[in-house]
Amino acid sequence: MSSTDRHRLIAQAVADSGSATVPHLAELTGASEMTIRRDLDVLAAQGVLERFRGGARTLLLRGEEPPWSLRVHEGLEAKRRIAAEVSRLIADGETVVVDSGTTCLEVARLLHGRPVTVMPLSLQAIQALSDAPAPTALLVPGGRPRTGEGALTGPLTLASLAALRFDTAVLGCCGLSAAEGMTAYDLDDAAVKHAIVASARRIVAAADGSKLGRTAHAYVGASSLVDQLVTDGSAPADEVAALEEAGTVVTTA
Amino acid sequence: MSSTDRHRLIAQAVADSGSATVPHLAELTGASEMTIRRDLDVLAAQGVLERFRGGARTLLLRGEEPPWSLRVHEGLEAKRRIAAEVSRLIADGETVVVDSGTTCLEVARLLHGRPVTVMPLSLQAIQALSDAPAPTALLVPGGRPRTGEGALTGPLTLASLAALRFDTAVLGCCGLSAAEGMTAYDLDDAAVKHAIVASARRIVAAADGSKLGRTAHAYVGASSLVDQLVTDGSAPADEVAALEEAGTVVTTA
DNA sequence: ACCGTAACGAACATTTTTGATGTTTGGAAG
DNA sequence: CTTCCAAACATCAAAAATGTTCGTTACGGT
Numbered sequence: 001m002s003s004t005d006r007h008r009l010i011a012q013a014v015a016d017s018g019s020a021t022v023p024h025l026a027e028l029t030g031a032s033e034m035t036i037r038r039d040l041d042v043l044a045a046q047g048v049l050e051r052f053r054g055g056a057r058t059l060l061l062r063g064e065e066p067p068w069s070l071r072v073h074e075g076l077e078a079k080r081r082i083a084a085e086v087s088r089l090i091a092d093g094e095t096v097v098v099d100s101g102t103t104c105l106e107v108a109r110l111l112h113g114r115p116v117t118v119m120p121l122s123l124q125a126i127q128a129l130s131d132a133p134a135p136t137a138l139l140v141p142g143g144r145p146r147t148g149e150g151a152l153t154g155p156l157t158l159a160s161l162a163a164l165r166f167d168t169a170v171l172g173c174c175g176l177s178a179a180e181g182m183t184a185y186d187l188d189d190a191a192v193k194h195a196i197v198a199s200a201r202r203i204v205a206a207a208d209g210s211k212l213g214r215t216a217h218a219y220v221g222a223s224s225l226v227d228q229l230v231t232d233g234s235a236p237a238d239e240v241a242a243l244e245e246a247g248t249v250v251t252t253a
Numbered sequence: 254m255s256s257t258d259r260h261r262l263i264a265q266a267v268a269d270s271g272s273a274t275v276p277h278l279a280e281l282t283g284a285s286e287m288t289i290r291r292d293l294d295v296l297a298a299q300g301v302l303e304r305f306r307g308g309a310r311t312l313l314l315r316g317e318e319p320p321w322s323l324r325v326h327e328g329l330e331a332k333r334r335i336a337a338e339v340s341r342l343i344a345d346g347e348t349v350v351v352d353s354g355t356t357c358l359e360v361a362r363l364l365h366g367r368p369v370t371v372m373p374l375s376l377q378a379i380q381a382l383s384d385a386p387a388p389t390a391l392l393v394p395g396g397r398p399r400t401g402e403g404a405l406t407g408p409l410t411l412a413s414l415a416a417l418r419f420d421t422a423v424l425g426c427c428g429l430s431a432a433e434g435m436t437a438y439d440l441d442d443a444a445v446k447h448a449i450v451a452s453a454r455r456i457v458a459a460a461d462g463s464k465l466g467r468t469a470h471a472y473v474g475a476s477s478l479v480d481q482l483v484t485d486g487s488a489p490a491d492e493v494a495a496l497e498e499a500g501t502v503v504t505t506a
Numbered sequence: 507a508c509c510g511t512a513a514c515g516a517a518c519a520t521t522t523t524t525g526a527t528g529t530t531t532g533g534a535a536g
Numbered sequence: 537c538t539t540c541c542a543a544a545c546a547t548c549a550a551a552a553a554t555g556t557t558c559g560t561t562a563c564g565g566t
Binding site for chain 1: 386
């Protein structure tokens with residue numbers, strides 16, 4: 001078993017019952033107690049759980065977004081397929097702003113080396129593009145990165161977006177439905193997405209099926225502001241139909 | 254011999270005689286020709302040299318700044334000592350802006366985990382601080398990173414600096430002398446340094462001895478704008494005396 | 507334009523290095 | 537006083553670097 005698999009198993013077990021002891025987790029995973037302790041330290045540093053003497057308790061509130069480290073590896077192929085489709089929609093020479101989030105990170109990775117100008121809104125995506133060869137032009141927005149997430153937000157980010165105009169925006173979203181529009185997990189993020197929408201001529205949303213029909217806490221705008229949606233096979237058909245009805249072109253990767 | 258040592262040896266040999274053949278470099282380093290070819294590919298990608306069939310020729314113009322990849326490992330201990338001294342000058346709770354450059358990168362590394370607010374002006378430093386735990390607050394400036402260097406410059410950078418005020422600025426410089434003031438390698442960089450100076454109450458310059466008494470191409474300002482200079486034992490005594498005369502507090506690490 | 511030689515790069519084998527894991531032991535927390 | 541923890545060391549596996557071989561490609565001479 002790989003260490004990330006074990007991490008996921010531990011996080012799951014702790015989240016399910018609220019807490020777990022070191023010996024229990026050692027038996028569950030087949031690893032030694034020392035390894036479990038080291039894993040718990042890592043997960044605690046990621047904000048997934050909280051250590052106490054002898055074990056750990058969960059910090060994940062139901063309904064809240066799970067931390068970045070757990071989301072990256074989840075449904076990677078689906079994200080890659082969606083990202084590939086999004087990348088196909090972007091022509092050489094365009095200027096593109098890429099939102100934060102795990103799906104958008106994959107999009108950024110695919111733009112590596114292509115002759116486009118990219119402004120990514122997360123530290124992870126900036127890092128992925130920082131060693132890109134000549135044809136790719138990187139633009140860094142200002143902002144405060146959210147811990148773990150790496151998503152840039154705040155006045156500096158809004159100012160950077162306001163100072164520029166883009167051909168295409170690649171938006172990730174936490175929730176998207178024809179009825180409730182696009183939603184994000186918190187207001188800061190929603191403000192950034194709003195600024196992105198205002199700065200780009202074409203809005204492409206990248207969202208796996210689980211995001212469709214869902215509604216998160218912070219409202220970004222009506223679904224009609226999305227020109228094109230790229231999703232995967234798990235998208236609910238009725239929601240897709242409703243979005244198409246509202247004027248969004250939907251592509252299934 | 255480590256691979257970076259060999260890279261440096263190759264870069265040196267090619268720079269010295271303008272060009273070198275693969276067999277010659279293989280004999281010089283004791284490595285196989287295949288390894289030399291792979292090394293040359295790496296160095297070519299870094300912009301250090303240019304491949305031609307059978308060997309490589311240098312791309313380093315005399316007087317021009319050598320590329321980042323060659324500077325990082327040069328005089329590392331001296332840089333670390335200087336950085337440690339700079340770090341000692343920064344109190345907990347301060348807001349700090351850290352310039353680009355290899356010495357400043359070491360300063361950023363030492364601020365990792367300390368209870369300070371930091372805005373680094375290079376991608377490398379941002380990366381070094383991106384996983385910093387809670388007490389450290391990271392602020393990302395906007396800008397266009399220079400390839401290889403990672404130094405952020407341009408209007409977005411200037412705007413980010415103009416929007417903020419800092420307790421302390423840590424400046425790296427290419428040249429510093431009492432007579433000629435502080436100089437940078439190019440105008441964009443000089444403009445950024447100028448903005449840094451305008452946004453910080455206290456200016457700390459970090460420069461090893463080789464920078465003192467030297468003058469680069471782009472003028473930043475008089476040496477008197479530096480409140481405190483941290484340098485090392487290799488600094489020329491007369492230059493240090495002249496800077497102290499002009500009002501700069503000089504510390505030797 | 508053709509051909510021979512030398513250089514190149516892909517593929518594989520081998521070595522070195524690095525990172526992860528397990529074990530032991532002294533010390534700290536409850 | 538018992539249990540848990542973390543540092544130190546040993547061990548193992550994965551990954552990277554390096555060397556070797558061989559088919560292919562580019563250059564120079566004719």
